[in-house]
Amino acid sequence: MSKSFFPLLKNTSPLKIVGAVNAYSALLAERAGLKALYISGAGVANASYGIPDLAMTSKDNVLEDLRRIRGATDLPVLVDCDTGWGSALSVSKTVKDMILAGANGIHIEDQVSNKRCGHRPNKEIVSDSEMMDRIKAAKDSSVNDFMLMARTDAFAQEGIERVIERSNSYIEAGADSIFPEAIINLEDYKVLSENLSVPILANITEFGMTPLYTEKELLEAGVDMILHPLSAFRAMSKAAEEIYNEISHQGTVEKKLKKMQSRDELYDVLNYHSYEEKIDNLFSKE
Numbered sequence: 070m071s072k073s074f075f076p077l078l079k080n081t082s083p084l085k086i087v088g089a090v091n092a093y094s095a096l097l098a099e100r101a102g103l104k105a106l107y108i109s110g111a112g113v114a115n116a117s118y119g120i121p122d123l124a125m126t127s128k129d130n131v132l133e134d135l136r137r138i139r140g141a142t143d144l145p146v147l148v149d150c151d152t153g154w155g156s157a158l159s160v161s162k163t164v165k166d167m168i169l170a171g172a173n174g175i176h177i178e179d180q181v182s183n184k185r186c187g188h189r190p191n192k193e194i195v196s197d198s199e200m201m202d203r204i205k206a207a208k209d210s211s212v213n214d215f216m217l218m219a220r221t222d223a224f225a226q227e228g229i230e231r232v233i234e235r236s237n238s239y240i241e242a243g244a245d246s247i248f249p250e251a252i253i254n255l256e257d258y259k260v261l262s263e264n265l266s267v268p269i270l271a272n273i274t275e276f277g278m279t280p281l282y283t284e285k286e287l288l289e290a291g292v293d294m295i296l297h298p299l300s301a302f303r304a305m306s307k308a309a310e311e312i313y314n315e316i317s318h319q320g321t322v323e324k325k326l327k328k329m330q331s332r333d334e335l336y337d338v339l340n341y342h343s344y345e346e347k348i349d350n351l352f353s354k355e
Contacts, residue, residue, distance in 0.1 A: 072145045073214035074174050077104055078268055083288050086270075088298040090116040090305075091134070092141035096338050098301070099142050106142070108135055109298040110149040116302055124184050128154045128163055132170050139171030147216070149298075150175040152182050157206035164210035164217075174216030176248050177203055179223065179235065188251050188277035192222050197235055201242040208243030218270065219244035222251065225278075229257050233264045240267055246294070251278040255290045262291025270294040275303060 077084050086105040089095040090112045098106060111122035113131050120126070128150075135148055148167055153160035160177065167175050178184070179200040181193045204219055211217050219239035223232050236247045246268045249261055261269050271292045273281055287295055308328065315322050322329075336342060 072143060072173065074105065074145050074147070074216040075214060077145065078293060083271075083284060083292050084294045085284070086147055086294055086296045088112055088296075088300065088302060089138055090299075090302045092137045093338070094301055094305075095138045095142045095144070099144055100338060104144065106138065106144050106146045107296060107298055108138065108146060108148045110151050112299055112302055113149075115299075124151065124182065128166065132166060135167070135170045135172055145173035146171065147174045147176065147218070148172045150177050152180055152184055153177045153203050153207065155182075157202050160203050160206040161210045164207045164215075168210075168212060168215060173214070174218060174245075175207070176218035176220045177207060178220035178248075178250070179203075179239075188274065188279075192225060194221075194223055194226060197238050200235070201238055204239055204242040204244050211243075216245050217243060218246045218248050220248035220250055224249060224251055224253075224257075229260060232257075233261065236261070236265055240265065246270060248272065248296075253278060253280070255282060255286055258287065258290040258292050268293035270296055272296045272298065274298050275300060 074084075081104065084105055085103060086107045087098050087103050088107045088109045089098055095106055108131065110126065110131065113134050114120050114122045114126045117134055118126060118130065131148060131150070135146065138146060150163055150167065153163050164175065179194050181195055185192050200219070204217065207217050219236070221232055221235050221239070223235050232249050236249065239247065244267065247261070247265055248270045250272060252258055252271065258269070258271060269292055271279070271282070271287050271294070273279060273295055274297070275281065284295060312322060312325060315325055
C-alpha cells in the first residue's frame with residue numbers, strides 16, 4: 070500500500086517532491102532515496118503527448134500516467150489536477166478517480182479553465198469564491214490520509230497580500246496545504262509561512278520565474294515542501310536530443326556509451342533477473 074504525505078511532512082523538513090514522467094523514472098527516483106513523487110500536468114502534456122501545457126490534456130490522460138507509476142512504486146504521489154476539469158461535481162469526481170488510481174494527493178489551482186503555464190504571462194484568475202467552491206467539492210470526495218493542496222497563481226497579478234488572503238480562504242474551504250506559484254523572493258515565502266496555518270510548497274522549476282533557491286534557503290524561509298517538477302525530464306530530453314543528433318550526423322553512438330545507462334544497470338533497476346528466475350522455475354522440468 071502506498072504511503073501518505075502527512076507522516077512524511079511531520080518527519081521530513083523540507084520534503085523533496087520530484088516529478089516522474091513515467092514508471093521507470095519513478096523507479097530511478099526511488100533508488101536515489103527520494104521519498105515522494107509528482108505527476109506534472111506539463112509533464113503529461115509534453116512527455117506523454119508531445120503537446121504544450123495549455124489545457125489540452127484530459128483527466129483520463131493524467132490518470133493513465135498515474136496508474137502506470139503507481140504500478141511501479143509505493144512512494145506517495147502528488148498529482149497536478151489543473152483546475153479540476155470542470156464544474157464542482159466534476160472536481161468531486163476527479164478526486165474520487167485520483168484516489169482510486171492511487172494518488173496520495175492532488176493540487177487544484179485558481180486559474181480559469183483555459184489555463185496557462187504558471188510561469189508564463191497573461192494568466193487569468195477566478196474569484197476567491199469560485200476557487201473555494203472547487204476546494205469544497207474536492208474535499209467532499211477526499212479521505213483522511215489524502216492531501217488536498219490549493220495552488221494559487223495570484224502572485225503575478227495581485228501581489229503577496231492577496232496571495233495570503235486567497236490562501237487563507239482556501240484553507241478555510243478545506244485545503245490541507247498551499248502551493249503559491251511563481252514566487253520570486255525568499256522573503257515572500259517567509260511572509261507566507263508566518264501567515265498561513267498549513268504547509269506550503271515551493272515550486273523550484275528550472276527556467277521559470279522562481280530562482281533556484283537551495284534547500285537550506287527555503288527551509289530557513291519556512292517552506293515545508295520543495296517541488297522539482299520536471300528536472301529529470303529536462304535532463305533526459307537533452308540527453309536524448311544529443312544521442313539522436315549523434316546518430317543522425319555521425320552514424321554511431323560509440324563515443325557516447327559512457328553517458329548511457331548500461332544493460333546491467335537497467336536490469337538492476339528493474340530487478341530483471343528475479344523475473345527470469347521465476348520463468349525458469351515455472352517451466353523447469355522435475
